[in-house]
Amino acid sequence: MLKNPYIIRVYNDLQTKFNEQIEYLQAVKEFLSAIEPLVEQDKGLEKEAILERMVTPERIIKFRVPWQDDQGQVHINWGYRIQHSSLLGPYKGGLRFDTPVNESVMKFLAFEQTFKNALTGLPMGGGKGSADFSTRGKSDQEIMRFCQSYMTELAKHINENLDVPAGDIGVGKREIGYMYGQYKRLKGVELGSLTGKPVLANGSLGREEATGYGLIYFLQAMLNEENEEVSQKRFIISGLGNVGLNAIKKVIHLGGLVLAVSNSQGSLYDPQGINIKCLEDILVNHNKDLSIYTQERPHASFSKDSIWSRQIEADIALPCATQNEINAEQARKLIANGVRFLAEGANMPCTSEAIEVFNQSKDFIWAPAKAANAGGVAVSGLEMSQNAMRLKWSFEEVDEKLQTIMSDIFTRCKETCLAFDLGKNYAVAADIAAYQKIVQLIQMHGLV
Ligand code: NDP
Ligand code: 2IT
Numbered sequence: 132m133l134k135n136p137y138i139i140r141v142y143n144d145l146q147t148k149f150n151e152q153i154e155y156l157q158a159v160k161e162f163l164s165a166i167e168p169l170v171e172q173d174k175g176l177e178k179e180a181i182l183e184r185m186v187t188p189e190r191i192i193k194f195r196v197p198w199q200d201d202q203g204q205v206h207i208n209w210g211y212r213i214q215h216s217s218l219l220g221p222y223k224g225g226l227r228f229d230t231p232v233n234e235s236v237m238k239f240l241a242f243e244q245t246f247k248n249a250l251t252g253l254p255m256g257g258g259k260g261s262a263d264f265s266t267r268g269k270s271d272q273e274i275m276r277f278c279q280s281y282m283t284e285l286a287k288h289i290n291e292n293l294d295v296p297a298g299d300i301g302v303g304k305r306e307i308g309y310m311y312g313q314y315k316r317l318k319g320v321e322l323g324s325l326t327g328k329p330v331l332a333n334g335s336l337g338r339e340e341a342t343g344y345g346l347i348y349f350l351q352a353m354l355n356e357e358n359e360e361v362s363q364k365r366f367i368i369s370g371l372g373n374v375g376l377n378a379i380k381k382v383i384h385l386g387g388l389v390l391a392v393s394n395s396q397g398s399l400y401d402p403q404g405i406n407i408k409c410l411e412d413i414l415v416n417h418n419k420d421l422s423i424y425t426q427e428r429p430h431a432s433f434s435k436d437s438i439w440s441r442q443i444e445a446d447i448a449l450p451c452a453t454q455n456e457i458n459a460e461q462a463r464k465l466i467a468n469g470v471r472f473l474a475e476g477a478n479m480p481c482t483s484e485a486i487e488v489f490n491q492s493k494d495f496i497w498a499p500a501k502a503a504n505a506g507g508v509a510v511s512g513l514e515m516s517q518n519a520m521r522l523k524w525s526f527e528e529v530d531e532k533l534q535t536i537m538s539d540i541f542t543r544c545k546e547t548c549l550a551f552d553l554g555k556n557y558a559v560a561a562d563i564a565a566y567q568k569i570v571q572l573i574q575m576h577g578l579v
Contacts, residue, residue, distance in 0.1 A: 135170050137177045138163045145186065152235035154454060157483055158242055159186050165562035168551070181573055185566075188241055190214040191234070194284040196262055198277045201270050210281055212260040212288055212296070213241035218572040221292055222258030223248055223508060225299030225327075228306065232261040236454070240299075243478055244508070246565035247501040250540050253512035258294055260285065266301050278309035286314050291323035291518070297511045298327040300453065303373060304339065308332060322518035326511035335514035337529035338507070342476065343377025344530070345506015345537045346449065347385065350474045352541035353498055353557070362386035365445040367470070369393045369438050370452035371414060374476040374504065378449055383407055391443050392421075393452070398438035399424050401431035437461070444468045451476030459484035466492050475500035490556065499558035501565065502540050509536045 133139050142163055146156060170176060192212040199205050214222040224244040237259055245257025262281055266274050298307055307327045314324050328334030354360055364387050368379055371394040379389050389405045391398055399421045409427055417423050422433040439461035448470050450456050462485035471494055478500045489495050510533055517523055547560035
């Protein structure tokens, strides 16, 4: 419940203007309620319209993307790039190719990205882009043609000093490679115009692993506070893409037991622990059909139900698929099944009602996306540095820097909890820490 009159006015205005943009309104509301005590103390903010400037993107770009399928049929999709904030550097954030994307999803992601990037301590503003196009079921040639057409338009709005996209759902190194190739044809070689590039094409070692590994580094720091560790803990992890798969690998490497995993087709529960070789074989050679797993490991079970609705006793949950994947009922179920920790790999994976359930449960500790999944964009920042310096760091160098960044973000959250008497509410702490930085930047830049 929002209480501060200035905050209420800002939120109500947004609600009136963007009534249907539920994800955007959800992200903004969570943020505004976290920073409410600070706004209450600073009566000068309203005259300067600081909050309005914080929640409103600097620019929204929308363009059509025509492309031809293998049968010669022409299709049209929509492309977006939301350039939310350049206060800290070039707009920075991923591109999502997925059928349910729309302006609301893009605006929430670009908004959150701005604060996440601020937490990394690196010079990156915030942005996000997308297309309502799914790579599922498309041939490699169709995906290449789509990426080329998409970049033909996007190239007008990005460069290494202005806006630097990377991957997100449906966009990995293959898609980035095709887009980078097209960018070069249009504008010449510019190493830092995209990140998440294939390593051979001047991408950074460790970028592919960074979000999943970074998530576990943050979790380790959080567990360490409770004198607990990853080893021997039982995990439920959703999403088998860039974030989920690398989180699974890191957990297994550290001696944790991954009991259940999922993708958009369903979920898999293996009481003996997921066999990573068997899983990877399915992802690469069997069209991601998880039901095949039970043929080799009959004690495991596959279900088309959401992983979060299944009856699985565990200690730690890592949602790494998409927004709002855990609702209040599922949150209550997790707690009833013994889960005591959660770290968000995906952006905004828990509904506001689920968050309420977590915050009301005395012994439940959770890590918000803005802090816990910042490892991906952080290593994107390191990729930009390497590109600018025309050199390449080893995997170990990048990984070490990633560990330092994640542990610094955790320390910042912990110190903010202490300073504002927040207990273990790392989500509110992350919002406050990022807000403090962004407020100062807005004031320093004058009326922009
Ligand atoms: P990928 O496309 O690589 O993987 C997404 C995974 O989630 C796939 O296994 C996919 O299933 C599954 N999935 C997608 N949508 C749904 C859905 N509606 N219900 C159930 N499962 C779903 O994406 P990423 O791993 O890159 O991104 C995952 C999340 O992490 C997103 O929220 C993204 O914004 C966030 N993130 C990503 C970063 C990155 O560096 N890539 C950085 C920080 C956050 P299937 O394979 O069947 O399609
Ligand atoms: O949500 C995210 O932080 C990302 N998709 C990564 C963005 C990036 O620029 O690496």
